[in-house]
Amino acid sequence: MYRVAVIKGDGIGPEVVDSAIRVVNSVTDRIRFYEFEGGFEVFKRIGSPISEDDLKEIRKMDAILFGATTTPFNVPGYRSLIVTLRKELDLYANLRIIPDLSNGKEIVIVRENTEGLYARDGIGFSDRAIDFRIITLEGARRIAKFAINLAKERNSFITFVHKANVLKGDRFFREIVLEIAEREGVEVREAIIDSFMIKLVKNPWDHGVILTENMFGDIISDLATIHAGSIGIVPSGNYGDEIALFEPIHGSAPDIAGKGIANPIGAILSAAMMLDYLGLNGKVVWEATRRYVRYGNLTPDMGGTATTSEVTKGIISEIYSFDPFDIDEIWVEEIRLGRIPLTLWR
Numbered sequence: 001m002y003r004v005a006v007i008k009g010d011g012i013g014p015e016v017v018d019s020a021i022r023v024v025n026s027v028t029d030r031i032r033f034y035e036f037e038g039g040f041e042v043f044k045r046i047g048s049p050i051s052e053d054d055l056k057e058i059r060k061m062d063a064i065l066f067g068a069t070t071t072p073f074n075v076p077g078y079r080s081l082i083v084t085l086r087k088e089l090d091l092y093a094n095l096r097i098i099p100d101l102s103n104g105k106e107i108v109i110v111r112e113n114t115e116g117l118y119a120r121d122g123i124g125f126s127d128r129a130i131d132f133r134i135i136t137l138e139g140a141r142r143i144a145k146f147a148i149n150l151a152k153e154r155n156s157f158i159t160f161v162h163k164a165n166v167l168k169g170d171r172f173f174r175e176i177v178l179e180i181a182e183r184e185g186v187e188v189r190e191a192i193i194d195s196f197m198i199k200l201v202k203n204p205w206d207h208g209v210i211l212t213e214n215m216f217g218d219i220i221s222d223l224a225t226i227h228a229g230s231i232g233i234v235p236s237g238n239y240g241d242e243i244a245l246f247e248p249i250h251g252s253a254p255d256i257a258g259k260g261i262a263n264p265i266g267a268i269l270s271a272a273m274m275l276d277y278l279g280l281n282g283k284v285v286w287e288a289t290r291r292y293v294r295y296g297n298l299t300p301d302m303g304g305t306a307t308t309s310e311v312t313k314g315i316i317s318e319i320y321s322f323d324p325f326d327i328d329e330i331w332v333e334e335i336r337l338g339r340i341p342l343t344l345w346r
């Protein structure tokens with residue numbers, strides 16, 4: 001049995017996480033979910049976006065499923081819950097997969113997730129404010145290795161996106177990436193962030209595994225979603241050496257919260273990435289989602305009139321429609337071992 005911490009957050013977070021859990025429960029009965037509270041409401045009560053006790057419990061889990069939280073500007077002492085979790089749990093690799101669900105193409109972004117401009121809070125004075133962009137040897141090495149391993153797995157190359165022509169930190173980062181990639185025999189192409197954005201708009205699919213600093217990755221990944229049809233379908237995995245957190249990259253969208261029209265696909269595909277991380281069968285969720293998107297009625301952000309629940313049910317019915325032998329042997333093995341209730345197949 002796997003134990004998964006669930007932090008639904010606010011806005012549309014609870015709606016899309018509930019959808020993701022329903023889909024996961026239609027694929028396996030080997031996960032137990034434990035809900036934790038976090039975000040601005042908790043901060044108002046205890047002065048931190050999540051309690052130390054809850055963090056201690058979460059560290060003991062196998063994975064985390066996260067929805068979305070609203071982060072107010074200019075509240076003294078408040079720090080984004082997701083940014084806090086990335087730092088506290090040392091989730092240093094943020095893998096964002098921007099899919100074209102109609103043809104299986106993907107833009108793959110590896111965003112360093114604990115350093116760069118997020119390494120520490122800035123400082124303010126009456127006449128200026130200073131932010132710090134910190135790249136450490138250890139931080140650069142581990143994210144480079146993560147991206148290089150991923151490129152090897154995908155038989156691909158790295159596009160290292162930086163601003164080394166201006167930033168000392170990126171010159172330091174670049175040396176480390178090039179040295180490790182050469183040792184590992186992985187090709188590195190380079191792009192300067194400003195001109196890369198033009199390439200990303202005009203020619204999105206041929207960049208292999210994009211590797212970049214934290215803030216650049218934040219910006220690149222949102223722009224890349226224009227090629228996915230909606231930011232609402234984009235999943236991500238925040239990986240550390242001890243645990244990983246899976247979340248859609250969209251925000252809390254308070255303007256549509258409670259209307260039942262939030263796109264659940266980003267959260268569902270994030271849960272699929274979580275299933276793969278746990279050694280379960282995320283591939284089936286990806287395939288069922290692709291099949292549904294091909295003909296199904298989608299939520300308004302993708303031009304459809306469907307509700308969150310209708311899209312969720314549509315994907316689940318695709319999962320139930322699979323012939324067990326259409327899918328990879330892992331699931332068939334699960335059935336043979338009786339670990340997936342055969343009711344799935346009636």
Ligand SMILES: O=C(O)CC[C@H](C(=O)O)[C@@H](O)C(=O)O
Nearest residue numbers: 069070071080081082218249
């Ligand atoms: O505002 C928040 O709490 C989330 C910010 C967060 C970020 O990485 O800056 C979000 O934009 C993201 O891409 O995960």
Ligand SMILES: [Mn+2]
Nearest residue numbers: 218219222249
């Ligand atoms: Mn962002």
